Amino acid sequence: MQKAKFQINGMHCNSCAILIEDRLKNHEGIINVKVNYESQKAVVIYDEQKIQESEIIQTIKEAGNYQVEKIGEKKEEPQSNNYLSYNKDEKEKLQSSSEFLTPLKILTGFVVISLSLNIASLVMLGKLLPQEVNQANANINAAIGQNLPSQDNPSAAQPSQIENQPTIQAFEITKSNHIRGDFDAPITLVEFSDFECPFCERHYQTLNKILNDYNGKVRLVYKHFPLGFHPNAQKAAEASECADEQGKFWEYHDKLFENLTASGYSLANFKKWAGDLGLNEREFNDCLDSGKFAQKVQADFQEGSEKEVNGTPATFVNGELISGALPYELFKQAIDGLLNQ
Known part of the structure; x- marks a missing residue:
């Protein structure tokens, strides 16, 4: 190995x-x-x-x-006078820290032993219930934590660690958005995506499974987030908006992802696929060539940036961001948790 x-x-x-x-x-x-x-x-x-x-x-x-x-693996340097000199400040800090910690650890040990003996005596006399024992033990742990200094600042108590709550983003969803699924569904997935992103193509399949398995319970809202290093992403997004103008956003959306690796992206292909879907090709071509929806695409990108999207796909599940083309099971767990609340 x-x-x-x-x-x-x-x-x-x-x-x-x-x-x-x-x-x-x-x-x-x-x-x-x-x-x-x-x-x-x-x-x-x-x-x-x-x-x-x-x-x-x-x-x-x-x-x-x-x-x-x-x-390459870094080899450990043998200790030398130069090494000790270079780390002089760190060495002195460790020594002073150890000098401080030794009496404090002894004092804390006496406190803990004393408290533990008192608890044990009360338990034996039947004066403490099990839940009270748990609370007493918690108090001991708290006492230990409050009296031990932090490693960086020996004279300061270690602050309590409070887990950061996830940021919940708010979206104003109207029927003018690109929505797949029941408009009144209790779970909303807002996806910021890039048609030229291979991970978005994979995520497209995951989202289809979610919509199929949670029919009536989940709705998908699509927003554009074309990444600058994908040369055709912006124009692909504009093409989907031109298709939407003729009532076929989702059909064109699917066409793009299904042909990302099969045919490759180009203006000629964007126009060809419009014809394949039965769109008015002259209207579609004029729309795409004029850049009619370029600003709309960039407005989506700006919204995503303001909501801390920094890559694709980025999916907000009832406002909470899940970044990346993660497995179906992870989204299932998040959705089930929300439905069971």
């Missing part, structure tokens, strides 16, 4: 990391893999008898035309 680290340049969002992980996990010999979008790095544990390092690198590259470089 071997462990290797890789630098991956070119990931644009969390979905890129998820896709790379999926591609690698499908290979025989991959034991575990973790890809981090923020650091642009991957750690892979693999069986060298079944897969070679070069195959791993090639798989990552093919997942999205990424630049991949193996990161």
Whole structure:
């Protein structure tokens, strides 16, 4: 078994990391893999008898035309006088911290032992109920936490950790929006998407399953978020709006995703697909060539940016953001939780 680290340049969002992980996990010999979008790095544990390092690198590259470089393991430097001198401040901080901690730990230990003995005595005498024992133990834990200093500031108590609540975004949904499903459904999925994004294509299939499985309970609202590094995304979004002008937004939406990898995007194909769907080709072509809906597409993009969208797909489930083309089961869990409230 071997462990290797890789630098991956070119990931644009969390979905890129998820896709790379999926591609690698499908290979025989991959034991575990973790890809981090923020650091642009991957750690892979693999069986060298079944897969070679070069195959791993090639798989990552093919997942999205990424630049991949193996990161060498850093060797531990032997301690020397130079090393001690360089870390002098840190060493002094640790020493002073230890000097402070020693008497405080002893004092805290006496307090805890004393409290524990008192609790044990009361339990034996039958004067504490089980729930009161739990509360007493909680008080002991609190006492320990309040008296132990933080590592960064030995003289300060460690602050309590309060989990941040998710931000719930508000959307004004009207019948002028692109809506698929029952308008009055209790669950609203607002998706910011890019027609040229391969992860959005995958997510398109997940959303179709959700709408099918939760018929009447979920509605999908589509909004544009064309990414700048996708050269045809803006025009594809405009083309879908031109189709909407003739009452066929969702038909054209599906056509785009179904042909992303099969045919590729171009102005000629955008116009051809309009004809395939029975649209008035002259009106459609004039609309697309004039950039009639360019501002509308950018208005969606601006709204997404204001709501902290930084990649596609980005799906808000009743206002709470779920980023990336994540598995169906994750969305199912979120939807079921809301329906059961």
